[in-house]
Amino acid sequence: MHTEPPQYPAALGECSGRVAGSAHTRVLVYEPGPAGLRTSRWVTEHRAQLVDALDRSGAVLVRRAIDSPGALDEVAACVGGELLDYTERSTPRSRVGGHVYTSTEYPAAQTIVQHNESAYARSYPRWLFFAALETAATGGETPLADSRAMVRQLPRELVDRFREKGVRYSRTYREGMGLTWQEAFQTDDPLQVERYCEEHGIEHAWTADALRTRQYGPALIAHPHTGEESWFNQAHLFHSSNLPREVTEALAELYPAEDMPRAAHFGDGTEIPDEDMDRIRAAYDACSFAFPWERGDLLLVNNLLVSHGRRPYTGNRRTLVAMAEKVSTRRTGPGSYVFDL
Template identity: 45%
Template sequence: MTQQNRAKLSLNTLGTTSRKSVKVSQSALIQTSHLLGTSIPLVIQPTVESMDLIAWATSNRETIEALFLQHRALLFRGFKIKSAEQFNQFVQATAQGELLSYRDRSSPRHEVEGKIYTSTDYPAQERIFLHNEGTYWLTYPLKIYFCCLTVAEQGGETPIADTQKVLQRLAPQIRDRFTEKKVLYVRNYNDGFGLTWQTVFQTDDKAVVEDYCRRNAIEFEWKPGDRLRTRQVRDAIAKHPITGELTWFNHAAFFHISTLEPTIRHALLTEFKEEELPQNTYYGDGSEIEPEVLDAIREAYHQETIIFPWQAGDILLLNNMLVAHGRRPYSGARKVLVGMAEPYCHREFNVEE
């Protein structure tokens, strides 16, 4: 299904992007609800114990698409998903085209099956701040899927937040400043902290890295000792290509040094000069983002954060441009997988083909 057809589907089925009820085909097989006190996600559950989610999804793809565009976040619960293979089949049944590879990485992950990855291999005791996937890429997924196969003994939730509402919480002067200046991402690799450039770009060949950077509007600089610095400017506010909604879509707070836990932040600032930090953000013109602005951004995310416990077999489908996700610290075994689908290419930047 092309983006144009998907847009037509959204208009024909929903009328507008405002919240309206959607008539679900084969309604006897599923029931929908919301978690107590939350607007997202919409919870979809089977009414019969033996229901095959993949078969139902294959037959009801347009229904799922309409619900997805209307509600932004769908939680499929109670369908007894137990493997990466089943999760992959569900993603294939509900997404258009091939899944995205995880390149230009910011978090450690490993591939499990056919572009299905662990959600993150980041240490269990650390939290991961809310973000939309790949805002600093030129091509990013419109859909991101999570599947919980093993629930942590404690913690480990995947908090979410409506980033259109995050945008609305920010003062007009903050929105205007980021609209005008955009966001600059600066990353340094192979300084003994964080991911190496070989891991981030999935290659040992510098020429491959340089080619990727040129094609993706990324400035690069090789430093002594096999080290690399990259700089890329991206929009802070994006327009969804199907719904037309404006959304806060960036890693300005996520990558900023001030968002890190105090002990980690202190260790990094003790070890590195600011320009040598593994990652940091600025306004697009290179000027500092004011501390009070970063505080306001983090508070906006906090006010819109929705947290719910995982259940084994859950699949969470998010509209990646409109809903952010994160991770809470946890203890015990935890296995959550991720898949990214339906790439959208942002081409307002001058790139070398």
């Protein structure tokens, strides 16, 4: 089922609205008037319309709306309710204050590939809130890609295969190679890590110098109300082909396969071909839409429907993020899953 793009109001309170994007991914953009915007009041008054827009298009951009981490914390809570901590971490971030974090702290020259936040985990945030407090001199956009459009863009046989098999995510946490287990699980207590893994369906084993984990998840998840499927996994991010070939070869000389920092396989343990990853990345490229950040921008994203990434940049860039409403996956039949809303 494919929902036709809705007609949005030309104005929402003191903001004028328009639709931006591509044939695959749409963003509803709101521009405040000359008097500016009292953002917390505005999002509270128009929360129902904003949530409806997020449940349809998947992303809303509000210009000149946020000027501090505290403002982002307040506005995100007005829309999403209780905000979430960043747990079961996959990338380095720092808490700025309250429930506001820096966006992923990777070097400016690197691309952060498209992904739905925490799609490898048993639970994940429904709402993401980004704020641009400082914009890069060049680059630094946050591309968006509609996860429903990804299903339509990918070859049917590939989609069917991933739907049937799901994804297995493997990680090895060790000092000096990506995140340590202490950073990923936000504790120094191995017993707390073991308890977390047992409660969240994560297989785990300690070695002399590391922690190995394995977890399984679906590749596609359907919306319980519309029946539309989202391409909702991070196989392409965990897969060895996400690294430069020389890095993968160097790691293979250092560690056996089971000790690689990250790996992705089909849920039955078989290899995912590099060719599948190439098709998935090409589909993300085709479906992505990016806009230039402006200082003070607020971007609201429905994480269940839209993936995000980051393009390389020059100069200084400060983009913050908050997350709200924990969602989990419910199995409804063989190879069939829905977001448990």
